[in-house]
Amino acid sequence: MLEQHLPALAILLPLIAAPIVFILGRSTVVWLLATFTGAWASIVAFQLLLTTLAEGAIHYSLGGWSAPWGIELTVDALNAFVLLAVTGVSTMVLVYSKESIAKEIDKAKHGFYYTAYLLAMAGLSGILITGDAFNLFVFLEISSLATYTLVSLASDRRCLTAAFRYLIMGTIGATFILIGVGLLYMKTGTLNMLDLAERIAAFDRSRTINTGLAFIVVGVSIKLALFPLHRWLPPAYTYAPSAVSSFLASTATKVAVYVLIRFIFTIFGPDYVFYDMGMDMVFMFLAIVAIFKCSYMAAVQNNVKTILAFSSVAQVGYMVLGISLVTTTGLMAGLIHIFNHALMKSALFMAVGAVFYRVGSVEVHAFKGMGKQMPFTMAAFTIAGLSIIGVPLTAGFVSKWYLVSAALQQNLWVIAVLILLGSLLAIVYIGRIVEAAYFHDVPEGRDASKLKEAPLLMLIPMWVMVLANLYFGIDTSLTTEAVGHASEWLFQSTELLEVAQ
Amino acid sequence: MTEVLIDLVLLGMLAMTALRVIFLKDLFAVVMLFSIFSFVSALIFINLDAVDVAFTEAAVGAGISTVLMLGTIALTGRTEKKNSHSSILHLVVVCVTGAALIYGTMDMPPFGNADNPIHQHVAPRYIEDSPKEVGLPNIVTSVLASYRGFDTLGETVVVFAAMIGVLSLLGTARPTNKRATPESGLAKHRVLHVVAKIIIPFIILFALYVQFHGDYGPGGGFQAGVIAAAALILYALVFGASFAHRIVSPRQLEVFAPLGVLLYASVGLVGMIKGANFLDYNVLASTAAAGQHYGIIIIELGVGLTVFAAMLGLFYAFSNQVERSNVQ
Amino acid sequence: MSVIVDYYNYWIVVFLMMAGFYVVISANNLVKKVVGLNIFQTSVFMLYISMGKVSGGTAPIIIEGVTQYSNPLPHVLILTAIVVGVATTAVGLSLVIRIKHAYGTVEENEFQNEDDAI
Numbered sequence: 050m051l052e053q054h055l056p057a058l059a060i061l062l063p064l065i066a067a068p069i070v071f072i073l074g075r076s077t078v079v080w081l082l083a084t085f086t087g088a089w090a091s092i093v094a095f096q097l098l099l100t101t102l103a104e105g106a107i108h109y110s111l112g113g114w115s116a117p118w119g120i121e122l123t124v125d126a127l128n129a130f131v132l133l134a135v136t137g138v139s140t141m142v143l144v145y146s147k148e149s150i151a152k153e154i155d156k157a158k159h160g161f162y163y164t165a166y167l168l169a170m171a172g173l174s175g176i177l178i179t180g181d182a183f184n185l186f187v188f189l190e191i192s193s194l195a196t197y198t199l200v201s202l203a204s205d206r207r208c209l210t211a212a213f214r215y216l217i218m219g220t221i222g223a224t225f226i227l228i229g230v231g232l233l234y235m236k237t238g239t240l241n242m243l244d245l246a247e248r249i250a251a252f253d254r255s256r257t258i259n260t261g262l263a264f265i266v267v268g269v270s271i272k273l274a275l276f277p278l279h280r281w282l283p284p285a286y287t288y289a290p291s292a293v294s295s296f297l298a299s300t301a302t303k304v305a306v307y308v309l310i311r312f313i314f315t316i317f318g319p320d321y322v323f324y325d326m327g328m329d330m331v332f333m334f335l336a337i338v339a340i341f342k343c344s345y346m347a348a349v350q351n352n353v354k355t356i357l358a359f360s361s362v363a364q365v366g367y368m369v370l371g372i373s374l375v376t377t378t379g380l381m382a383g384l385i386h387i388f389n390h391a392l393m394k395s396a397l398f399m400a401v402g403a404v405f406y407r408v409g410s411v412e413v414h415a416f417k418g419m420g421k422q423m424p425f426t427m428a429a430f431t432i433a434g435l436s437i438i439g440v441p442l443t444a445g446f447v448s449k450w451y452l453v454s455a456a457l458q459q460n461l462w463v464i465a466v467l468i469l470l471g472s473l474l475a476i477v478y479i480g481r482i483v484e485a486a487y488f489h490d491v492p493e494g495r496d497a498s499k500l501k502e503a504p505l506l507m508l509i510p511m512w513v514m515v516l517a518n519l520y521f522g523i524d525t526s527l528t529t530e531a532v533g534h535a536s537e538w539l540f541q542s543t544e545l546l547e548v549a550q
Numbered sequence: 551m552t553e554v555l556i557d558l559v560l561l562g563m564l565a566m567t568a569l570r571v572i573f574l575k576d577l578f579a580v581v582m583l584f585s586i587f588s589f590v591s592a593l594i595f596i597n598l599d600a601v602d603v604a605f606t607e608a609a610v611g612a613g614i615s616t617v618l619m620l621g622t623i624a625l626t627g628r629t630e631k632k633n634s635h636s637s638i639l640h641l642v643v644v645c646v647t648g649a650a651l652i653y654g655t656m657d658m659p660p661f662g663n664a665d666n667p668i669h670q671h672v673a674p675r676y677i678e679d680s681p682k683e684v685g686l687p688n689i690v691t692s693v694l695a696s697y698r699g700f701d702t703l704g705e706t707v708v709v710f711a712a713m714i715g716v717l718s719l720l721g722t723a724r725p726t727n728k729r730a731t732p733e734s735g736l737a738k739h740r741v742l743h744v745v746a747k748i749i750i751p752f753i754i755l756f757a758l759y760v761q762f763h764g765d766y767g768p769g770g771g772f773q774a775g776v777i778a779a780a781a782l783i784l785y786a787l788v789f790g791a792s793f794a795h796r797i798v799s800p801r802q803l804e805v806f807a808p809l810g811v812l813l814y815a816s817v818g819l820v821g822m823i824k825g826a827n828f829l830d831y832n833v834l835a836s837t838a839a840a841g842q843h844y845g846i847i848i849i850e851l852g853v854g855l856t857v858f859a860a861m862l863g864l865f866y867a868f869s870n871q872v873e874r875s876n877v878q
Numbered sequence: 879m880s881v882i883v884d885y886y887n888y889w890i891v892v893f894l895m896m897a898g899f900y901v902v903i904s905a906n907n908l909v910k911k912v913v914g915l916n917i918f919q920t921s922v923f924m925l926y927i928s929m930g931k932v933s934g935g936t937a938p939i940i941i942e943g944v945t946q947y948s949n950p951l952p953h954v955l956i957l958t959a960i961v962v963g964v965a966t967t968a969v970g971l972s973l974v975i976r977i978k979h980a981y982g983t984v985e986e987n988e989f990q991n992e993d994d995a996i
Contacts, residue, residue: 057818057828064707065815068808071714111700113830117672120700161718168711175704183955187704190962191711197969198715206980210989213908213973220915220966221902227922227959228895232654234952235929238671248671260654553933554883561890568897568917577909584913591920599937599948600927603956607920610964615916622909622971626978630907631985640904648896652889660884662933664946669932673949681940689938689950690957698954705958712965719972767939772961857961864968871975 055097056109056122056178059132060188062090064171071164080147083163087140087170094136098129102534108180116180117241123180127384127535130528131307132177134388138299138395139170141510146292148504149402153290154202162202166296169195173304182230182316183240185308186223189272193219196301200289211284218271218281225268232261233316246316254325262326265312273305275369276339279362283346286358291402291411294354298361298398299391306368306387310380313372314539323375332373337467339366344474348481353401353411356478357394360437363471364390367452370464374455377536382451384532389436389444389521396433396514400426403503403511408495416482418491422500425508427486429515434479436518439472443522553597560594575630577623585616601768602690609776614861617783621868625875685839686765686846694770695846699829702849703814705772706856710811713860720867722800739788746788753781761854762847771850775857783865791869803863810856814849821845887928894921908974908984912967919963926952926959 051058066086070079101107106125110116124132143166150162172192179185197219201212234240236257237248249258267278274282282302286294313322323329340363347359364386371383401411403426408415420427436443449468456464491497502508521528567587574580588611595604659666676693684692694702757778764770786794818829825833831845832838898921901914930952938950974984981989 054822054828057822061815061818061828064703065812067707068710068811071808072805110827111829112696113827113832114697118675119697158718161714164714165711165718168707168714171707183958184698184701184704187701187708187958187962190966191704191707194708194711194715194965194969197973198711198718201715201719201973201976209973209977209980213970213977216966216970216973217902217911217915220970221899221918224915224919224922228651228925231922231926231929234668235658236667238667238669238673240672240951240955248667255657257654257657260650263650557887561887564894565890565897568894568921571910571913571917572897572901577907580910580913584916587917588920591924594924595927598927598931599935600930600953600956601937601939603923603927603953603960606957606960607923610960611916611920615964615967618968618971619909619913622912622974625975626909626984630905630910631988637904640900643903644896644900647899648892651892651895655885655888655892658885658888659929660880661887661928662931663884664932664935666929668929668951669949673951676950677938677947687940689940689947690953693950693954694957701954701958705961708962708965712968715969716972719969719976768937772957867972868975 054109055093055100056107056124057111059090059093059097059136059178060122060171060175062086062093063167063174067164067167067171070167071160074160077147079160079163080143083167084140084143086167087136087143090170090174091133091136091140094129094133097124098126098133098531100124101126101129102530117239117244120184121180121241122178123242124178125535125538126531127310127539128177128307130384130531130535131303131387132174134391135173135177135300135304136170138391138514139166139173139296141513142292142296142299142395142399145295145399145402145507145510148506149292149399149406150290152406153204153292153402155204158202161198162290165195165198165202168192169199169296169301173300176304177307180242181240182233182242182245186227186230189223189226189308192301192304193223196293196297199293199296200285202293203288203290205288207284208288211281211288215281215285218278222268222271222278225264225271227268229261229263229265229268232257232264236261242311242316246318249316249321250318254321259326262317262322266309266328269305269309269312273302273309273365273369274362275365276335276342276362279339279343279365282362283355283358286361287352287354291354291398291405294357295395295398295402298357299395302361302365303387303391306365306372306383309369310372310383310539314380319375319540329373329375332369333464336366336370336373337464339363340370340467340471341474344471344478347478348474350478351413353404353413353416353482354398356413356482357397357401360475360478361390361394363475364394364437367448367468367471370468371452371455374459374461374464376455376458377540378451378458379455380536380539381529381532382448382455384535385451385528386448388528388532389448389518392444392514392517392521393433393436396429396511396518397437399507399511399514400430400433403507406503406507407500413482413485414492416485417489418486418497419500420487422491422497423502426503426511427483429508429511430486431483432515433518434483436522437479438475441522442519444518446522447525447528556597557594560590560597563590564594575632576628577630578620578628580630581616581619581623584619585612588612588615602688602770602773605768605773606776609773609780613780614776614864618864618868621865621872624872683838684842684846686842688765688767690768691764691770691846695849696831696842699818699849702853703811703818703829706811706814706853709856709860710807713807713863716864716867717804720871722804722867742788746784750781750785753784754778757781761850764850765846771853771855772857774850775854775859776861778854778858779861779865782862786865786869791866791873795866798862800863800866803859803866806859807856807863810852810854810859812852813855814852817845817848817852888925891921891924891928894924897921906986908977908986909971911986912970912974915970916963916967919959923956923959923963926956
């Protein structure tokens, strides 16, 4: 019976678990319940992906009202794939949370943490699988409010200003999206995404639609921290609790990239956005600048979480670069990188959180000698770091491979070279930390005997992510099949429309 | 023509208010101007036939938001300091954005024209069929609670999420004074006491009316929740928070808010168990019309409960902060 | 003339939006930023409600004998958006209060000087 309700379940599981968790309050039961919910949601996402790959898109009318009058959930290979990454990684971070937040968050606030976490998950899942442009805004705000709360739970006072800046930027972004959706609605009279696509395609491209596109792109770009609208991200990821950084870095911006892809490819159509409006050049330029500027910024920071945060902005650059190439391979590269980056960044932030758990600091010098003291944690960090760089046999290599080949397909040699140069900068910023860990001794005045390996409940999820990095670096059949399907669909969005009819 | 004139005058007032906010440094005045802005907006909404929206804007913008802002400036000080950094860049950003929007208006369908696309697609079904499909005279309630019920579930969750955020930031309100003596600054005003005692029962009665009359007139769970919370906020302001805590304690609110969300979601789940899609009310009773009716009443209750609990919870958390700073 | 009658409403709404937007990005005081955000959002609500208006129509509550109703859908969307707005405001203001406790000031340039800017 549950089979037919899978799309609804993906949102409802965390959505219903959140209030229950809040009523139950603070205890281990809450952690178990949240983790169980996450695991169940991941299974649902996996089933959804298999179903869409086998049978095509699933449409689920909420309230029994058919679209465009009611709200419809639309699951295809694209969002099922991202949903799997988001729920899977979130679940692992939930497992990791128990020990990590015990160290970093006041015990009285653990109930708030799990409630906000589940709400954020529900919001992100909702954004991913809703088929309605306004409903997307509502879920965007659920996830945003929950993430502001999560960021502000840390004990460092700077998390407050970071959260406030995030709130202001996030709300401006959401309001821009609201304006954009309003303009589209004004011209078409509908909010359902497929219906919008059909009616926008039928229209002669009017100035109102152009403006709507511009507002939506700017609004979403704030949310995905596209250079130069990324300024809110580094403080938020730096001062948030480690588990929250791990969760946000691997999910929130990825979902925003998905929203960008969904709006460009499904609603507006690539022809309109790229050929008529020339946005591919804008995206390509910003993406390249993001990769270099932010990789450089990462290389000169001393706080490891800031390094990883800037690295995240740079990695978003790679995803947008893939989209801006306007080919199936380019889009595949962008999509694979969404998935793979979630795997590597969560592992990296988990490792940093583990070091913080023992050392109490996340400066680069705090990592000195950790190679010997915390061998498993640092090994995990190193492997995930290699994945960021794009070394063969890691997931990161697969994304870079697709990206470079997409650039070469178009004879964009310069772009291909720039991508490889960007990887060199990644060697610098990851290398500094690895060097500190393996080629230095624990600094004087720090009691080496107290610096033991991290607790098992932190190591297990961390290593699950690391092994996933290796697995998806070697066996790419699942990822390539899913993104292959997704990008073919997106480029034939007109055919997708016919399927929906 | 009168409609247009009223519209123009009100919009002009809004423009002046907004301009004044930019230059004023006195935050108390800024907040009051915002309250006026919100109230005038509500009038414009009425003029534009959006009665439900006007109701909500007046209750939320001019009401709850203003109270929260006043509470905040009581803690943070009421003047903005001079800032030295130049705002040329900001002005440029705003001008570019504004120019883009003005450019966008050039192809907009003309204001008020019945032939506009939004009046031709999707909406006609709501207007023509909702009385028999959902069975309510208020089309806004039909769309809100049934056709787009999932949005409203999301909205309820947003309110819940805000409560989580505020409570985690400001801490749960704990009664500071067990003896519950009137400690509010307004305690000595006899007239206020008497007036408040007379008014509050009517406010609560009105909240109940709005809750259950939303199907026929403007109103519904959201507005009712805000009004009921306003009654208790008034009580707390006049008699002191500890008195209000004895009627509804912060701990109870922390249970009510999630319960409202669960109540809403459970209506959808019952639909699923009965073999229909999530939030399908048709299967809740023997006939579709009765099912819609039950479904909407219960989800509106859920909305009302969560909104009441969250709004009052927000007020408790803010007033608790103010009280604590007064003690210090 | 007809252009003005057709669009004056939208133009004033755009002006209001931009006034609010300017306050958000230029204000130094965090409370004022939140007020600006509210003005910005309220003006966007007005954009939606304006497009739902039908000249000569009435509020979308079925009454016998009336045939022309204004569009109910924008009203529904904005009801939701208002709630989202107040939720954001509440969380934002709570952050402001905490920032005041932690830094002793709510002026952006003052606490930025205290922290190393990233």
